[in-house]
């Protein structure tokens with residue numbers, strides 16, 4: 001059994017371009033280990049790639065991706081807490097200086113929660129239970145609407161990011177690192193179609209567009 005051909009073709013292109021270009025970085029990373037300063041918690045969505053969006057190479061981002069970029073609250077229970085394990089490793093061992101919770105537009109996980117808010121378990125054995133993590137976000141949103149209500153999907157995406165940032169602070173080692181000012185938490189939101197990135201203002205909790213020069217229009221190449 002081999003991998004699909006387009007993956008093997010892609011790997012060959014990677015070896016000859018990306019890997020060759022970063023060869024010394026790879027050797028250094030293999031020898032000395034990783035020391036990324038930034039952890040990103042992003043969605044599994046194939047259209048939202050943290051390394052691509054921030055133009056980062058190997059060793060620069062510690063990334064965990066899950067359905068709807070959610071952080072569960074700290075739990076001292078038995079169970080396989082995958083995202084929490086990544087947070088523990090990122091903060092405890094790698095000592096990252098920043099954690100970015102990055103949501104995005106048209107998030108299917110958020111959509112599933114909105115459509116099944118009264119019976120989230122119906123959306124699947126695992127997804128339903130997982131996206132129930134958005135329930136406190138929906139309550140917070142109803143109690144204190146921060147965003148325009150004319151786009152309830154977007155408002156829920158923002159609320160989910162705020163809730164995940166709140167949940168991050170329930171991890172004792174995260175809270176301590178934030179208090180010690182060795183760690184900063186950030187919320188961000190990416191628009192797939194336009195490439196627009198919005199960042200949460202820590203004071204107002206509102207999302208603001210990142211200023212950047214106009215996007216250059218260049219002919220699209222067929223290669224990767």
Ligand SMILES: [Zn+2]
Nearest residue numbers: 043045107108
């Ligand atoms: Zn998503």
